[in-house]
Amino acid sequence: MSNRVCISLDAMGGxxxxxxxxxxxxxxxxxxxxxxxxxxxxxAVVRPLVEAEPRLKGAVEIRHTTVSIAMDDxxxxxxxxxxxxxxxxxxxxxxxxxxxxxxxxxxNTGALMAMSKICLKTMAGIERxxxxxxxxxxxxxxxxxxxxxxxxxxxxxxxxxxxxxxAMARIVLDVERPTVGLLNVGTEEMKGNEAVKEAARLLxxxxxxxxxxxxxxxxxxxxxxxxxxxxxxxxxxxxxxxTAEGTxxxxxxxxxxxxxxxxxxxxxxxxxxxxxxxxxxxxNPSRANGGVFLGLEGxxxxxxxxxxxxxxxxxxxxxYDMARYDLMRTIRDMLEQTPAVAAGLETGLIxx
Amino acid sequence: MSNRVCISLDAMGGxxxxxxxxxxxxxxxxxxxxxxxxxxxxxAVVRPLVEAEPRLKGAVEIRHTTVSIAMDDxxxxxxxxxxxxxxxxxxxxxxxxxxxxxxxxxxNTGALMAMSKICLKTMAGIERxxxxxxxxxxxxxxxxxxxxxxxxxxxxxxxxxxxxxxAMARIVLDVERPTVGLLNVGTEEMKGNEAVKEAARLLxxxxxxxxxxxxxxxxxxxxxxxxxxxxxxxxxxxxxxxTAEGTxxxxxxxxxxxxxxxxxxxxxxxxxxxxxxxxxxxxNPSRANGGVFLGLEGxxxxxxxxxxxxxxxxxxxxxYDMARYDLMRTIRDMLEQTPAVAAGLETGLIxx
Numbered sequence: 001m002s003n004r005v006c007i008s009l010d011a012m013g014g015x016x017x018x019x020x021x022x023x024x025x026x027x028x029x030x031x032x033x034x035x036x037x038x039x040x041x042x043x044a045v046v047r048p049l050v051e052a053e054p055r056l057k058g059a060v061e062i063r064h065t066t067v068s069i070a071m072d073d074x075x076x077x078x079x080x081x082x083x084x085x086x087x088x089x090x091x092x093x094x095x096x097x098x099x100x101x102x103x104x105x106x107x108n109t110g111a112l113m114a115m116s117k118i119c120l121k122t123m124a125g126i127e128r129x130x131x132x133x134x135x136x137x138x139x140x141x142x143x144x145x146x147x148x149x150x151x152x153x154x155x156x157x158x159x160x161x162x163x164x165x166x167a168m169a170r171i172v173l174d175v176e177r178p179t180v181g182l183l184n185v186g187t188e189e190m191k192g193n194e195a196v197k198e199a200a201r202l203l204x205x206x207x208x209x210x211x212x213x214x215x216x217x218x219x220x221x222x223x224x225x226x227x228x229x230x231x232x233x234x235x236x237x238x239x240x241x242x243t244a245e246g247t248x249x250x251x252x253x254x255x256x257x258x259x260x261x262x263x264x265x266x267x268x269x270x271x272x273x274x275x276x277x278x279x280x281x282x283x284n285p286s287r288a289n290g291g292v293f294l295g296l297e298g299x300x301x302x303x304x305x306x307x308x309x310x311x312x313x314x315x316x317x318x319x320y321d322m323a324r325y326d327l328m329r330t331i332r333d334m335l336e337q338t339p340a341v342a343a344g345l346e347t348g349l350i351x352x
Numbered sequence: 353m354s355n356r357v358c359i360s361l362d363a364m365g366g367x368x369x370x371x372x373x374x375x376x377x378x379x380x381x382x383x384x385x386x387x388x389x390x391x392x393x394x395x396a397v398v399r400p401l402v403e404a405e406p407r408l409k410g411a412v413e414i415r416h417t418t419v420s421i422a423m424d425d426x427x428x429x430x431x432x433x434x435x436x437x438x439x440x441x442x443x444x445x446x447x448x449x450x451x452x453x454x455x456x457x458x459x460n461t462g463a464l465m466a467m468s469k470i471c472l473k474t475m476a477g478i479e480r481x482x483x484x485x486x487x488x489x490x491x492x493x494x495x496x497x498x499x500x501x502x503x504x505x506x507x508x509x510x511x512x513x514x515x516x517x518x519a520m521a522r523i524v525l526d527v528e529r530p531t532v533g534l535l536n537v538g539t540e541e542m543k544g545n546e547a548v549k550e551a552a553r554l555l556x557x558x559x560x561x562x563x564x565x566x567x568x569x570x571x572x573x574x575x576x577x578x579x580x581x582x583x584x585x586x587x588x589x590x591x592x593x594x595t596a597e598g599t600x601x602x603x604x605x606x607x608x609x610x611x612x613x614x615x616x617x618x619x620x621x622x623x624x625x626x627x628x629x630x631x632x633x634x635x636n637p638s639r640a641n642g643g644v645f646l647g648l649e650g651x652x653x654x655x656x657x658x659x660x661x662x663x664x665x666x667x668x669x670x671x672y673d674m675a676r677y678d679l680m681r682t683i684r685d686m687l688e689q690t691p692a693v694a695a696g697l698e699t700g701l702i703x704x
Contacts, residue, residue, distance in 0.1 A: 138606075185503070185590040222599075223602035239537065239588050244595050244599045255607075268620040278610050
């Protein structure tokens with residue numbers, strides 16, 4: 001089958017391990033019958049779960065591993081103990097060895113990134129990797145990066161992220177020429193730190209055949225979906241993402257309290273319960289679960305550790321899209337065609 | 353009257369100028385009859401508005417000014433054109449000259465901060481000023497700073513902000529010993545950038561007689577109200593604040609759409625309309641309007657430029673609290689009693 005897409009899964013990752021990973025894979029395969037999986041984990045636990053899933057029939061190869069990375073292991077510790085033998089490492093290695101087109105893990109982010117960097121290496125032309133997520137907006141979704149791979153940044157890294165984020169947006173949002181904004185504290189040219197101002201200058205002055213540089217965007221633009229791609233440094237991006245999650249939870253708790261306070265409100269809730277269910281679905285973080293590691297020689301997706309099977313399935317869907325529509329080639333093509341980055345390569349500002 | 357609190361107002365600031373500032377002052381005075389105002393602005397416009405407000409009777413002195421700072425003036429341009437004569441400058445100057453205990457302006461933030469720094473000067477023991485806001489949480493409110501005064505930071509500045517934020521929390525939240533968190537990408541000790549890690553070490557190792565250092569907090573902790581005070585660098589803080597505002601608006605628009613979609617939902621809305629009104633009030637940004645400039649030799653409050661009279665009144669309330677309960681003395685006392693900052697003063701790390 002030419003359309004077959006093979007994804008490697010770290011069956012032991014996340015708060016619930018294989019009891020979430022296996023049914024999650026099954027849900028995703030129902031949506032994409034061409035999906036095949038290599039599952040790395042404790043065979044004694046994984047095999048019965050797989051055999052109980054008719055939707056996974058004939059689509060799974062299980063490879064036994066004895067080491068699992070804990071959610072609170074330090075990255076260095078995880079690499080020392082898990083290199084070569086943990087379910088997480090082996091899932092990444094399957095991508096490096098060309099057996100799988102993407103890897104998905106719900107394990108701890110720091111360990112997954114450390115192992116991915118060692119095992120897959122950083123892409124030529126990319127300084128440092130980034131983690132991109134799909135941010136729900138009133139207009140649909142935007143690609144936001146970096147949400148926590150790297151602390152601190154410079155202009156070149158921001159420009160590289162603009163290119164990589166555009167490549168991902170082209171695939172996931174299906175827009176030929178995505179718009180890109182740089183996250184800043186205001187939209188005027190003089191605002192922000194040196195890295196952001198210099199990146200804006202580079203993007204303004206470069207010929208950009210694959211995407212359109214929109215300019216600076218602010219925190220309020222994230223939910224508005226002002227641009228298809230929003231680029232920011234990892235410290236700020238991670239805090240923005242978690243602040244949005246926290247605000248959504250906060251409002252949900254206000255809403256729940258308000259709807260239970262009076263008899264009239266409770267009656268109103270009954271009438272409007274379908275509307276509330278639709279709203280809950282819209283605010284459900286599982287729908288947009290999955291952080292895409294960009295800038296490595298291979299595709300790795302991080303699923304949220306506390307997600308249920310539906311959430312894990314969303315991360316697998318994302319891996320499927322990235323593999324099926326060849327994220328790696330799209331990034332390479334876009335990097336080559338972007339003079340700002342090419343110039344960085346030539347002047348040695350960006351290490352090959 | 354010993355309780356009399358005098359506030360100077362930039363009557364020309366904000367999107368709506370005196371048509372918002374004057375009724376806003378009247379609303380605040382109804383709540384605090386001991387309030388008196390010095391209004392700086394175009395007398396021909398301001399006087400009729402004041403005379404139409406019985407609640408302001410005998411409580412306002414109008415001082416005519418001819419220059420107003422526009423919302424899009426660059427700070428340097430605003431200082432050049434407005435120094436000594438604009439309504440904004442004169443309102444700040446009234447604080448410097450001891451005529452008013454605090455100044456409130458809805459004018460542009462950059463100009464207001466630039467003028468405040470020149471006119472009032474930075475406090476002894478403080479490297480750079482910060483802007484603090486009241487962040488609504490499920491438990492009440494937290495003080496969050498810096499939300500945009502300074503781009504970039506170091507450990508000493510973060511520690512200073514912990515002290516200043518605690519002083520403000522003691523006054524506004526009425527807690528004797530506030531808890532302080534440092535905003536970071538994770539709660540583990542090894543996470544974050546150098547400034548945050550070093551500030552954490554300073555706070556952990558210092559004797560803190562006035563507040564309790566809680567540790568690192570994440571973006572999700574902001575809405576939860578995990579600590580009374582959250583300290584972060586201005587770039588990240590500004591983006592977090594605007595991301596939360598944007599997310600709240602986004603959810604409100606989902607909610608509105610969901611409640612109008614079916615007949616049943618519309619009926620439900622009618623039954624629950626009081627609950628929705630309560631929710632709207634809870635989510636109303638006007639309730640917590642006002643950024644407090646900390647670290648200057650005087651109190652300046654920034655009201656949001658697009659706020660209505662209720663919003664401006666909230667900023668005046670905040671100025672009233674800060675003046676009435678002597679924010680300046682509380683900050684000075686706390687600074688003196690905090691060895692980490694005192695040590696910085698001695699070693700010359702912090703300029704006097």
